[in-house]
Amino acid sequence: MATYIIAGVIAIVFAFGIRKIYRNFTSGESDCCGSGGCSGCGGHCHGEDKLK
Amino acid sequence: MxxxxxxxxxxxxxxxxxxxxxxxxxxxxxxxxxxxxxxxxxxxxxxxxxxxxxxxxxxxxxxxxxxxxxxxxxxxxxxxxxxxxxxxxxxxxxxxxxxxxxxxxxxxxxxxxxxxxxxxxxxxxxxxxxxxxxxxxxxxxxxxxxxxxxxxxxxxxxxxxxxxxxxxxxxxxxxxxxxxxxxxxxxxxxxxxxxxxxxxxxxxxxxxxxxxxxxNSVGPTFSEKLDRILANGFLALPLLLLLLYAIFEITFTWFGKPLQEALSDFINGDVTDWAKASLETLDVAPWLQSLVTDGIINGVGSVISFVPLIFTLFFFLSFLDGTGYMARVAFIMDPIMRRAGLSGKGIMPLIMGFGCGVPAIMGARALDSEKDRMISILITPFLTCGAKLPIMALFAAMFFPDNAANVVFCMYVAGVLMAILMAKVLNVSTFKDKESTFLLELPPYRMPDMKTVLLETWEKGKGYLVKAGTIIFAMSVLIWFLSNYNFDGPTEEMSESFLAAIGSAMSALFVFHGFDTWESGAAIVTGILAKESVVSTMGILYGVADISTETENVMDTAAQLANSMGASFTTLSALAFMVFTQLYTPCVTALGTIKKETGKWKWTFFAALYTFAAAWIVSLLVYQVGRLLGFE
Structure with a gap:
């Protein structure tokens, strides 16, 4: 049972990670863009929507 | 309302x-x-x-x-x-x-x-x-x-x-x-x-x-007095290099490295032992135990252990940013950038490239001419972003333990020099246009707001952790699968796995570079998806956790990896590998940004291929010239 639960959790996080790679590529924005206008890495990401 | x-x-x-x-x-x-x-x-x-x-x-x-x-x-x-x-x-x-x-x-x-x-x-x-x-x-x-x-x-x-x-x-x-x-x-x-x-x-x-x-006349301000030393004359550039060197020395020798080693020991020791014991108690299938300990903990752990270095380095860079010195950097670099066909304004997006290439590429929008913008976008990938820092830190600590800070500093400088050189090449070959003017107002020096500096440092660390928990996690699972399976199912020998086949195909390109192992080839391929994956791939393929538990003496990750990687790299080939990973094709996110900013696939493919070619050539030169000089 533990095998199924742990494998399920890993599968979900794995899918989420792969989706993130795909989305980052297609949107052309890095992870830092979600952190308040990209202050983490120097600005210039599209923070308009995220601030709403 | x-x-x-x-x-x-x-x-x-x-x-x-x-x-x-x-x-x-x-x-x-x-x-x-x-x-x-x-x-x-x-x-x-x-x-x-x-x-x-x-x-x-x-x-x-x-x-x-x-x-x-x-x-x-x-x-x-x-x-x-x-x-x-x-x-x-x-x-x-x-x-x-x-x-x-x-x-x-x-x-x-x-x-x-x-x-x-x-x-x-x-x-x-x-x-x-x-x-x-x-x-x-x-x-x-x-x-x-x-x-x-x-x-x-x-x-x-x-x-x-x-x-x-x-x-x-x-x-x-x-x-x-x-x-x-x-x-x-x-x-x-x-x-x-x-x-x-x-x-x-x-x-x-x-x-x-x-x-x-x-x-009321108050005489020269503090900023004006300071600028006479920091932004004028022949001392400006050496002082800039000295300042950056001091930051690297503090980061790698004083603060960051001890913290990184402590975290690394904790992950490879306590966390791995606990995970193994828990999985055995829960009677989890052996393949899943291997996935969790050999794949996820090794892969994600090797990346997370560098968080203290990231925090320390970017604390100092954020602090410098807040003081107003970064504007002086543009001023100091203007004559050099101008020789490369860019204006000093072009250095601003590049400075951001030390954090992450994506906002740096976007920041090129602020440049006045299309020529400057395109060149800035295309040279940004040569800079050492936060994601490349773990690669540099890991290899420097492994193969240059007494000069780790110096080597990483040199890699940062090499990235900047390569960016300037390629700006010159692109300027005379691809983007011939008139010179841009550069007008920069130097802001007064200020003591940065510590709240802002700490917030920025935290944001960087947080972004890095989020990436480790999502993209690097997924990559670690993928690398584990590819390195443990082939068309016949599970394989005991990694050298017969899918990843070995992929890595071998890539490594054929590096026969003259000294790192033509399938492990290096695999790390280069996964690094295109996310640069941190180079480190996580090394962590998985060279099995940090296993070595850690088998070693009675307390050794840091770098030393453990060095033991297992000694057969794959010499000091010189490790340096050539560092140079290659520093300069080669940007990650997919940065490529996506280049597509978005230039609006053309043509430039996206160009950026991917020309950076790979440039890295290949420079890395080859490092290895072959090094050999001629008698290094190994």
Missing amino acids: ATLSIALIGNPNTGKSTIFNELTGARQKIGNWPGVTIDKKVGYLKYKERAISIVDLPGTYSINARSPEEKIVVQYLMDAHSDLVVDVVDASNLERNLFLTVQLLEMAVPVLVDLNMMDEASRRGININTYELEKALGMPVVETVGRSSKSTRKLLDVFTSTVMKDYEPSALVAEHMQAVKALQNSGLEEAKLEEEIIILRYALVDKLMAQAVTV
Whole structure:
């Protein structure tokens, strides 16, 4: 049972990670863009929507 | 609930984003140099039963719709019709700032002047009679000190209580507007008309200054004295290098490395042991135990262990950013950048590239010419972003334990030199265009706001952790699967796995580079998806956790990896590998950004391939020249 639960959790996080790679590529924005206008890495990401 | 829309406008580096953050609670990037904001940003707040939307516009010296920033501002003013336009003015530089104010008056938009940085003005002996200025302009004038929440609250009170229709342009302003109108109807040719109107604007600024401002001579300011050393003469560049070197020394030798080693030992020791014991107790299938310990903990753990280094390095870079020194870097680098065909302004996006290539590529929008923009986008991938830092740190600690900080520093410098060299090559071969002009205002040195510095450092660390928990996690699972399976199912020998086949195909390109193992080839392939994956791939393939538990002496990750990787790399081939990973194809996210910013697949493929080719050549030179010189 533990095998199924742990494998399920890993599968979900794995899918989420792969989706993130795909989305980052297609949107052309890095992870830092979600952190308040990209202050983490120097600005210039599209923070308009995220601030709403 | 009544609504109110407000736009923050002003010259670059007048503190608009600081005020925006104070008002809205947002965490917009703040930097003590011009051009930090190139896009408009919107924030919302509620105050005294009013819903207020605030737009932070890019800094601009005028509104003539020439530069990208000016175009955004003009477009916004024409389309949005804000209830109130707050002109954030640097009180210590009032005369120059008032030019934009006069232009806003001519547009007949409801303007409120915010005299920001009043503390700085006082220090420079500038006394502004706010009442007289308000009278001379015929519009409300508020004094603020951007970082003081009390003074920005004062702004909110004015927003919500000022009835703009009660204000009318003063006689002085009305006279100016009539004169402008008369000129516009005079039939003068466009260039002459513009020149005449500019003369009128400066005349009005002179009158406003005479009416409301007195200046006491206070001698050279602290910034001016400091700039005589830091930004002038032959000492400027060596001092810049010395400063950066000191940061690397502190990061790698003093603070970052001990913390990184402690975290690494914790992950490879306690966490791995606990995970193994727990999985065995829960009777989890052996393949899943291997996935968790050999794949996920090794892969993600090897990346997470570098978080202290990231935090330490970017704390110092954020601190420098806040002092105003970064603007001097552009000034110091201008002659060098100019030789490469770029202006010093082009260094600004590159500085961001030390954090992450994505905003750096986006930041190239601020550059004036298409040529500068394209070159900046294409050379950014050569810089050492935060994601490459673990690769450099890992290999430096492994193969150059006594000179780790020096080697990493040299890799950073090599990245910058390569970027400048390629800018020159692209300038003479691909993007032949006229030279751009470069005008940069040096902001005064300031003690950075520690809250902002710590916040920025935290944001970086957080972004890195989020990436480790998502992208690197997924990559670790994928690498584990590819390195443990082949077409016949599970395999005991990694050298017969899918990943070995992929890595072998790639490694064929590096026969003359000294790192033609399938493990290196695999790490190079996974590094294109995310640069940190180079480290996680090494962690998985060379099994850090296994070594850690088998080693009785307490050894740091680098030493453990060095034991297992000694057969794969010599010191020289490790250096060649570092050079290659420093310079080769940017990660997929950066490639996506290049596609978005250039609008063409052609440039995306070009960026991917030419960086790979450049890295291949430089790495080959390092290895072969090193061998000729007798290194191994």
